[in-house]
Amino acid sequence: MKIQAIRGMNDILPDAMPMWHYLETQLRAVLDNFGYSEIRFPIVEKTELFKRSIGEVTDIVGKEMYTFLDNEKNSLTLRPEGTACCVRAAAEHELLHHKSQPLVQKLWYMGQMFRHERPQKGRYRQFYQLGVEAFGLPGPDIDAELILMTMHFWRRLGLVEQLTLHLNSLGTLDERQNYRGILVEYLEAHREQLDEDSLKRLTTNPLRVLDSKNPKMQTMIAQAPSLLEHLGAETLEHFQHLQALLDVAGINYEINPHLVRGLDYYSHTVFEWRTAQLGSQDTVCAGGRYDGLVEMLSGKASPAVGFAMGMERILLLLEQQELHVPRNTPDAYMIVVGQEAELAAMKLQEQIRTTSPDFALTVHCGGGSFKSQFKKADKSGARMAFILGDEEVKNEQVAIKYLREDKPQALVSNVELIKTLMI
Ligand code: ATP
Ligand code: MG
Numbered sequence: 048m049k050i051q052a053i054r055g056m057n058d059i060l061p062d063a064m065p066m067w068h069y070l071e072t073q074l075r076a077v078l079d080n081f082g083y084s085e086i087r088f089p090i091v092e093k094t095e096l097f098k099r100s101i102g103e104v105t106d107i108v109g110k111e112m113y114t115f116l117d118n119e120k121n122s123l124t125l126r127p128e129g130t131a132c133c134v135r136a137a138a139e140h141e142l143l144h145h146k147s148q149p150l151v152q153k154l155w156y157m158g159q160m161f162r163h164e165r166p167q168k169g170r171y172r173q174f175y176q177l178g179v180e181a182f183g184l185p186g187p188d189i190d191a192e193l194i195l196m197t198m199h200f201w202r203r204l205g206l207v208e209q210l211t212l213h214l215n216s217l218g219t220l221d222e223r224q225n226y227r228g229i230l231v232e233y234l235e236a237h238r239e240q241l242d243e244d245s246l247k248r249l250t251t252n253p254l255r256v257l258d259s260k261n262p263k264m265q266t267m268i269a270q271a272p273s274l275l276e277h278l279g280a281e282t283l284e285h286f287q288h289l290q291a292l293l294d295v296a297g298i299n300y301e302i303n304p305h306l307v308r309g310l311d312y313y314s315h316t317v318f319e320w321r322t323a324q325l326g327s328q329d330t331v332c333a334g335g336r337y338d339g340l341v342e343m344l345s346g347k348a349s350p351a352v353g354f355a356m357g358m359e360r361i362l363l364l365l366e367q368q369e370l371h372v373p374r375n376t377p378d379a380y381m382i383v384v385g386q387e388a389e390l391a392a393m394k395l396q397e398q399i400r401t402t403s404p405d406f407a408l409t410v411h412c413g414g415g416s417f418k419s420q421f422k423k424a425d426k427s428g429a430r431m432a433f434i435l436g437d438e439e440v441k442n443e444q445v446a447i448k449y450l451r452e453d454k455p456q457a458l459v460s461n462v463e464l465i466k467t468l469m470i
Pocket of ligand 1: 169171
């Protein structure tokens with residue numbers, strides 16, 4: 048029996064790589080320009096980290112985590128998201144406080160996340176996220192900065208038209224708890240309209256009912272009391288200030304009182320960028336403020352805000368744009384025919400790679416006729432073929448054939464070739 052990959056975990060093949068590199072390069076450029084620093088942390092953490100931070104009754108912790116016991120019977124989990132790991136790592140290495148005072152840190156990470164979900168287009172069991180987290184800043188200015196950053200991602204990637212920003216405020220824990228009571232009362236009164244999932248959430252996480260995609264429940268949800276009407280003055284001030292900042296930057300948004308996010312740790316600002324082009328996998332980037340999490344995990348408080356972007360979903364959008372990303376091609380392909388030529392090619396390529404380290408040279412391996420090697424040279428996309436046969440080797444020369452231009456073939460000495468490539 049052939050062994051195959053695990054369902055929902057994708058191999059990313061060489062043909063797909065130019066798009067991935069293009070995406071990563073564009074994202075990194077924006078992150079660098081905004082002054083954010085990369086952090087890397089392990090793929091596996093103690094299960095407790097996610098249980099405590101994301102929340103026991105969330106979808107992620109409740110049913111999506113890859114959890115196992117190691118040989119010493121420690122419960123470990125493949126990270127389902129990066130925020131908890133980032134807080135854990137930054138706090139552990141004292142990046143977040145100086146003598147109990149919060150420090151400002153602007154961090155990002157990119158990598159695999161794991162969730163046991165039903166695989167479908169745009170939803171996988173191993174997927175990649177870019178995550179960005181800003182610590183030590185309580186005001187709406189940093190919320191706005193992160194949203195502005197995402198806007199610049201879309202600008203560079205040509206996706207502005209495809210995406211809509213949804214914005215909401217979840218207020219403080221107290222405000223949410225007060226609203227929770229009001230919402231539960233309303234939902235109880237409409238109990239007969241709730242589906243099985245929502246009936247479960249009614250007792251565990253009633254705010255998530257608002258997030259239901261069940262078309263039969265949409266009218267009932269639309270008429271539910273709005274959290275925004277139950278927020279205190281300070282929360283509203285934060286939220287209005289954020290909107291003023293976004294207005295100044297010309298960023299359009301929709302206030303969506305039903306945007307609740309699936310994780311327990313959010314407070315105040317939450318946002319999602321959604322698209323109409325990926326079916327029910329419609330959120331490509333989501334985030335918000337999580338002021339309580341740092342204290343919960345590290346014992347010392349610090350305000351924080353961040354977001355995570357699903358890389359595969361962005362790539363699906365880029366594919367629909369039919370964006371042409373050039374693949375990596377060599378500058379030259381060296382054709383090597385005969386045993387003498389093999390030795391000469393080794394020597395020559397070593398010299399070229401030493402004197403011109405940036406010259407992209409593919410040397411043919413595995414022998415074969417001139418004809419078959421020319422085919423390979425052409426397919427590689429190389430601009431030139433360097434030809435080494437018995438005759439050339441005897442005279443310490445190389446024949447140069449231009450594969451993409453209408454230029455005559457040339458014969459140059461090895462020394463001359465090395466010199467020209469150095470310029
Ligand atoms: P969804 O509602 O689509 O399940 P989520 O609320 O679980 O998303 P987050 O935990 O906020 O997602 O993760 C941030 C982003 O990561 C999502 O907006 C999405 O783009 C991406 N993402 C989440 N889960 C997956 C997955 N299983 N496969 C691919 N991308 C994902
Ligand atoms: Mg999910």
